[in-house]
Amino acid sequence: MTQALSRSRAGSGTAPPGGTLGLTALTATAPISWGTTYLVTTEFLPAGYPLVSGVIRALPAGLILLAVTRKLPHGEWLWRSLVLGTLNIGALFALLFVAAYRLPGGIAGTLTAVQPLFVVGLAFLLLGEKPTRWRLGWGLVGVLGVGLIVLRGGLTFDLLGILAGIGAAGVMAGGIVLTKRWGRPAGVGAATIAGWQLTAGGLVLVPLALVFEGLPSGLDLRALGGYAWLSVVGALLSFLVWxxxxxxxxxxxxxFLSLLSPVVATILGGLFLGESLTPWQGVGFALALAAVAAAQLTPEVARNLLRIPAGTTKGE
Known part of the structure; x- marks a missing residue:
């Protein structure tokens, strides 16, 4: 792990073996690991401490990265790190918890799946990346797919929960786009940026966790193992590659890679909790994976792969 952190500190560097495909696969491991959060939380962690779990997940990982990289933000990066850490970590966790507690049947997961559409709009406004019909269309397909996976039973709508779920998608989309817009200071790598944001996000959650939950008592080895997984794999390593x-x-x-999280959660639910897929969920699973894959391609590359005659998707 130390070697990986050292390479990351060196800056942007070069793409991993396999070029863009290899880098995309590596980046995809982050949302894949986040998809394990539901299983770990329900089967390993003490109930009733979602904000404390957020702190334990983020803050130790951030402090470890700060200790390894030995760089602190300064100048404008003091407030930028606070903003990005709040969006990518602190506010995201808090809003997800509100949505999860107030919305039944996985509706929160469906709402956060609109994140790629938010990113399309913000990327146009802040980065000048013009939206294409290709990615807009696949964004809608991804939302539909995740919706088919996670929606179960009757729907009960709670306005605050709905706003929280949409807000979670919005803050993470904002964090992604601002991370791209601001880049990094000279000589600062992904490990340093991850350390700054995880630390800032964890510190933002500390007062909320203490006020609303307090500290859990009597943690057993099972809970400690769950927290270790969430902090090391679900935060330290995952946000580094992300x-x-x-x-x-x-x-x-x-x-679009964030759509992999609810897909992985569904797979793990089936394997370990006996949550079998309905036929419609199977369709949703296929649509979500198709959206993730298609978003990494251009229409031209997709046509070549599928051998579709040129001109049939003109204007993407």
Missing amino acids: FNGIGKLPVVAVS
């Missing part, structure tokens, strides 16, 4: 990918890949394409 911020590295954001710095090198098209921002809209990266945002």
Whole structure:
């Protein structure tokens, strides 16, 4: 892990073996690991401490990265790190918890799946990346696919929960785009940026966790193992590769990778919790994966792969 952190500190560097495909696959490991959060939380962690779990997940990982990189933000990066850490970590966690508690049947997961569409709009406004019909269309397909996966039973709508779910998608979209817009200071790599943001996001959650939840007592080895997984894999390593990918890949394409999280959560639910897929969920699973894959391609490349005659998707 130390070697990986050292390479990351060196700056943007070069793409991993396999070029863009290899870098995309590496970046995809971040949302894949985030998809394990539901299983770990429900099966390993003490109930009733979502904000404390957010702090334990973010803050130790951030402090470890700060200790390894030995760089602190200064100048404008003091407030930028606070803004990005709040969006990507602190506010995101808080809004997800509100949505999860107030919305039944996985509706929160469906709402956060609109993130790629938010990124398309913000990337146009802040980065000048013009939206294409190709990615807009696949964004809608991805939302539909995730919706088919996570929606179960009757729907009960709670306005605050709905606003929180949409807000979670919005703050992470804002964090992705601003991370791309601001880049990094000279000589600062992905490990340093991840350390700054995880630390800032964790510190933002500390007072909320203490006020509303307090500290859990009597943690057993099972809970400690769950927290270790979330902090080391679900935060330290995952955000390192995530911020590295954001710095090198098209921002809209990266945002589609977040659709992998509910897909992985569904797979794990089936394997370990006996949550079998309905036929419609199977369709949704296929649509979500198709949207993730298609968003990494241009229409021209897709035509070549499928051998579609040129001119049939003109104007993408």
